Structures are given as C-alpha cells and as structure tokens.
Amino acid sequence: MNKKEYTINERKTLKTIGERIRYHRLKQNISQEELSYQSSLDRAFVGRVERGENNISILSLLKISQVLGIEISALLK
Numbered sequence: 001m002n003k004k005e006y007t008i009n010e011r012k013t014l015k016t017i018g019e020r021i022r023y024h025r026l027k028q029n030i031s032q033e034e035l036s037y038q039s040s041l042d043r044a045f046v047g048r049v050e051r052g053e054n055n056i057s058i059l060s061l062l063k064i065s066q067v068l069g070i071e072i073s074a075l076l077k
Contacts, residue, residue: 015052039063
C-alpha cells in the first residue's frame, strides 16, 4: 500500500495540528503514553500525529481534545 502524498499545505496543516496537540499535552505534563491510554488511541499513532505524519480523523481529534480538557477548535485554529 502506498502512502498518500500530501500537498505542501496539507503537510503544513498536519504538522501544525500535531504541534498544538504536543504543546497542550506537555503544558499539562501528560506523556504520549498517558494521552494514548486515556484517548484509546495507539501510542505510536499519537506520536505520528504529533510529528504531522498521520492524518487524524475528527473523532480521534475529539478524543484527544477531551483528554486534554480543551475545545477541539483550539487544535484547529
């Protein structure tokens, strides 16, 4: 299976969202492992999302925002 090729703008968006997740996670002193456990997402997936390597679904983004106690819009601004 080939990896999807993203445009420059798409890659930038994925990276920005990942950086925002990492920022809020670290601000609350939560490890990737704890975030993944509480959101029922794979830890490796969370790491790839934070690095902007994975396209995250809206439902996964919702799970992460709920664990972090922030509005989903804070990750999408």
